[in-house]
Amino acid sequence: MQEKNISKNNFEQCIKCTICTVYCPVVPVNPLYPGPKQAGPDGERYRLKKGLFYEDTLKYCLNCKRCEIACPSGVRIGDIIQSAKMNYAGGFPSVAGMMMASTDLMGGIATSFPRITNKVLATRPVKEVLHSVVGVDKHRTFPKYATETFEKWFRKNAEADQSRYSRQISYFHGCYANYNFPQLGKDFVAVMNALGYGINLLDGEKCCGVAMISNGMKRSAKSAARKNVKVIGKAVEDGREVVTVSTSCTLTLRDEYPHVLGVDNSSVRDHISLVEKFLYKAVTSGKTKLVFKKGFKAKVAYHCPCHQEKLGWGAFTTELLGMIPGLELTVLDSNCCGIAGTYGFKKANYESSQAIGKPLFDQIASVNPDYVACECETCKWQIEMSTGYNVKNPVSILAEALDLEETAKANF
Amino acid sequence: MKFDAAIIGGGLAGLVCGIRLQKAGKKCVMITTGESSLYFSSGTMGLYNDDSPLEAISKLPEEHPYSKIGTARIRQYAESVQQFFSEAGVTLDGSPLGNRWRVTPAGNIARCWMAMDGVTSFDTPTPSLGKKVLIVNFLGFLDFNTSFIAESLGRLGSECTVKSVKLEEFERLRHSATEMRSTNIARALDKEETITSLVNAVKNLSEGFDTVVLPAVFGLSKEGTSGKVARGIGVETVFIGSMPPSVQGIRTQMQLSRTFQSLGGRLFMGDTVVSGEWEGNILKSVKTVNLEDIPVEADDFILTTGSFFSRGLTATPYEIKETALGLDVDFPGDRSLWYDLKFFNRQNYIAFGVKTDKNFKASKDGQTCGNVYAAGSVLSGANALAEGCGAGVAVMSAMAVADNISREE
Numbered sequence: 001m002q003e004k005n006i007s008k009n010n011f012e013q014c015i016k017c018t019i020c021t022v023y024c025p026v027v028p029v030n031p032l033y034p035g036p037k038q039a040g041p042d043g044e045r046y047r048l049k050k051g052l053f054y055e056d057t058l059k060y061c062l063n064c065k066r067c068e069i070a071c072p073s074g075v076r077i078g079d080i081i082q083s084a085k086m087n088y089a090g091g092f093p094s095v096a097g098m099m100m101a102s103t104d105l106m107g108g109i110a111t112s113f114p115r116i117t118n119k120v121l122a123t124r125p126v127k128e129v130l131h132s133v134v135g136v137d138k139h140r141t142f143p144k145y146a147t148e149t150f151e152k153w154f155r156k157n158a159e160a161d162q163s164r165y166s167r168q169i170s171y172f173h174g175c176y177a178n179y180n181f182p183q184l185g186k187d188f189v190a191v192m193n194a195l196g197y198g199i200n201l202l203d204g205e206k207c208c209g210v211a212m213i214s215n216g217m218k219r220s221a222k223s224a225a226r227k228n229v230k231v232i233g234k235a236v237e238d239g240r241e242v243v244t245v246s247t248s249c250t251l252t253l254r255d256e257y258p259h260v261l262g263v264d265n266s267s268v269r270d271h272i273s274l275v276e277k278f279l280y281k282a283v284t285s286g287k288t289k290l291v292f293k294k295g296f297k298a299k300v301a302y303h304c305p306c307h308q309e310k311l312g313w314g315a316f317t318t319e320l321l322g323m324i325p326g327l328e329l330t331v332l333d334s335n336c337c338g339i340a341g342t343y344g345f346k347k348a349n350y351e352s353s354q355a356i357g358k359p360l361f362d363q364i365a366s367v368n369p370d371y372v373a374c375e376c377e378t379c380k381w382q383i384e385m386s387t388g389y390n391v392k393n394p395v396s397i398l399a400e401a402l403d404l405e406e407t408a409k410a411n412f
Numbered sequence: 413m414k415f416d417a418a419i420i421g422g423g424l425a426g427l428v429c430g431i432r433l434q435k436a437g438k439k440c441v442m443i444t445t446g447e448s449s450l451y452f453s454s455g456t457m458g459l460y461n462d463d464s465p466l467e468a469i470s471k472l473p474e475e476h477p478y479s480k481i482g483t484a485r486i487r488q489y490a491e492s493v494q495q496f497f498s499e500a501g502v503t504l505d506g507s508p509l510g511n512r513w514r515v516t517p518a519g520n521i522a523r524c525w526m527a528m529d530g531v532t533s534f535d536t537p538t539p540s541l542g543k544k545v546l547i548v549n550f551l552g553f554l555d556f557n558t559s560f561i562a563e564s565l566g567r568l569g570s571e572c573t574v575k576s577v578k579l580e581e582f583e584r585l586r587h588s589a590t591e592m593r594s595t596n597i598a599r600a601l602d603k604e605e606t607i608t609s610l611v612n613a614v615k616n617l618s619e620g621f622d623t624v625v626l627p628a629v630f631g632l633s634k635e636g637t638s639g640k641v642a643r644g645i646g647v648e649t650v651f652i653g654s655m656p657p658s659v660q661g662i663r664t665q666m667q668l669s670r671t672f673q674s675l676g677g678r679l680f681m682g683d684t685v686v687s688g689e690w691e692g693n694i695l696k697s698v699k700t701v702n703l704e705d706i707p708v709e710a711d712d713f714i715l716t717t718g719s720f721f722s723r724g725l726t727a728t729p730y731e732i733k734e735t736a737l738g739l740d741v742d743f744p745g746d747r748s749l750w751y752d753l754k755f756f757n758r759q760n761y762i763a764f765g766v767k768t769d770k771n772f773k774a775s776k777d778g779q780t781c782g783n784v785y786a787a788g789s790v791l792s793g794a795n796a797l798a799e800g801c802g803a804g805v806a807v808m809s810a811m812a813v814a815d816n817i818s819r820e821e
Contacts, residue, residue: 017452018593018657019451021593021596022657027596028599031584068682069682071446071447072446072447072448072721073723074723270704277706280706281706309681312700313702
């Protein structure tokens with residue numbers, strides 16, 4: 001007698017209660033999407049019999065994981081849907097998807113010619129071409145590429161200095177900090193150094209692959225995953241914890257690798273930590289001290305990204321922000337921003353994205369903060385593009401609010 | 413993370429307890445795996461299945477949660493229930509110390525104590541809906557049992573006609589036939605234009621009828637929609653529940669959750685307690701899946717994880733276990749006493765649950781816990797199905813636990 005569940009991603013535990021479909025942000029705005037229950041465990045019963053039961057409508061899933069958060073039966077619905085897209089979809093991913101998901105390739109080229117790239121991507125004719133030929137919606141502006149990658153900056157300006165710290169960690173910077181916004185990486189180094197931690201780059205970090213997974217690029221995603229597990233493994237062997245700043249990178253490295261890609265990361269998973277969780281532990285256990293600037297003042301609204309809700313670590317971010325004197329914090333209602341990474345850039349999804357995010361945009365406007373705090377870079381793009389309010393990563397807020405000199409002295 | 417009280421399980425009992433504790437000045441955290449059985453609610457709450465519920469309750473055995481609360485406190489809580497929920501943003505219709513009646517989704521007439529907004533209740537088990545009743549359904553909505561309801565109302569003396577309305581707004585929904593569910597319909601009906609379309613369609617059909625019956629699929633995001641529809645139709649309108657998901661239950665759950673958080677309560681959604689760290693009979697902290705090595709510490713812990721459906725209790729072929737903390741469970745060793753082979757007879761397993769003392773303190777390995785309480789359907793001693801007391805036990809045991817904790821100060 002089978003006494004335990006043995007099905008992949010627990011799909012056997014589904015009792016078809018439909019709670020997931022009530023929670024899905026896509027269902028109310030897009031009637032073409034059958035909902036997580038049917039796209040996930042319900043449809044899987046048919047797909048296991050014959051792959052031809054796979055429906056193209058699964059492409060409307062945001063991979064936000066809210067269905068999993070709502071599920072009372074422990075079914076990994078989002079994972080079932082992503083796995084189905086990878087294994088049954090057949091055909092090629094869209095050009096738009098492939099282009100945007102190949103962050104290392106695009107980022108590498110773009111940061112070689114950043115100024116031209118940025119100028120060209122922002123012009124109307126190019127946006128029209130991207131819209132009609134490639135499929136990237138013309139309302140969307142491609143995030144700007146940096147003139148110098150974070151890794152290049154780090155090796156030139158900061159690496160040599162890191163060995164003097166008694167505590168060493170490795171930093172998985174992710175594509176955003178590396179190709180688009182190295183300031184985030186710089187803020188991370190500044191904060192962690194002040195707290196007494198030396199930073200090490202990984203020996204060949206690859207894109208975590210979150211966008212490759214949702215665009216069905218199975219081979220590229222698996223290859224990136226294996227490489228990342230290897231280089232993270234090396235850091236762990238050398239006794240260093242691996243700290244991340246992006247919530248989606250974190251979720252992908254820890255959970256998507258085993259659940260969706262079937263890449264074993266059991267030797268490293270527990271050593272991968274989002275910076276807010278890492279710092280919360282360090283501060284509350286007395287391992288490190290925070291000294292803040294006098295007179296720092298900010299009215300901040302915190303938006304918890306969907307992947308952070310899934311990780312369940314939003315409390316660490318709000319606790320850390322709550323430690324900053326002079327910071328007036330409002331926690332925004334739980335609401336998907338709608339962009340879901342590359343999803344919202346595609347012209348087929350633009351309207352759904354904006355409809356999903358609307359309650360969030362409205363609430364931000366009514367709170368009227370100085371800026372929004374958010375750990376996720378694509379939420380940042382979406383909120384900035386859709387509301388005009390600025391979004392800062394909590395690490396950057398800390399970099400601003402901390403008296404780095406006094407903090408360094410306190411942690412010497 | 414440290415709190416005054418940690419509530420494990422965010423359903424009706426957990427939320428009532430959390431709201432009451434926050435109001436009493438306690439800092440609470442609620443850890444919940446997913447959404448609760450409120451998603452399957454009939455839209456009504458049951459106190460006890462008897463014409464004189466308080467009298468019947470006073471005669472219950474001492475193991476019953478109601479007996480542990482005591483008749484005097486039960487009366488006090490019953491009289492305060494509508495106020496408590498109204499302050500939390502939930503309107504309940506009913507008589508605090510008595511019972512009313514409703515038509516169930518299967519067409520039966522059953523008792524109810526309180527009805528949520530959007531479900532009709534009657535003051536008699538034989539409501540007269542008039543000679544001619546029009547039952548209106550949405551074309552393609554398979555979860556509204558029109559023929560059962562027609563038969564039931566027919567026995568009460570009404571001649572029923574069943575008609576379907578086809579609205580343009582719902583044709584969009586029907587692209588995915590299995591997703592024509594109450595909640596998707598309710599979402600569309602939250603929009604003014606859809607309500608107007610529906611009201612006009614029904615008015616066209618309702619000429620010459622005494623009463624119109626509609627499925628209770630109104631008001632997913634806020635109360636008041638069913639009232640608006642009834643006024644628009646102009647004829648006496650009755651709302652009868654459909655099969656789950658429950659629009660009223662979902663709205664109530666979301667509203668209670670919002671209230672809890674706006675009072676300062678913290679909610680850890682989609683997380684599961686995996687272990688407890690004990691010092692003798694005191695629970696010092698719990699660890700969860702998401703928080704990993706960071707424990708949640710609290711002065712008091714309240715277990716409101718629900719019964720078998722919510723996996724608060726786990727049944728194996730050999731024993732019944734309390735899933736989160738391994739607390740002591742009341743159940744007979746003889747498995748043949750767990751169930752009756754006749755499905756619709758009283759099933760004993762429904763009354764199984766966590767053993768508690770008269771203050772609802774749980775016990776572990778035979779010892780009463782100093783700071784661990786239980787409330788709701790995880791408790792032993794109440795057979796929610798046979799006694800019609802599920803919501804009553806959830807609400808009242810939750811209030812009792814919150815008050816017991818506040819009193820121990």
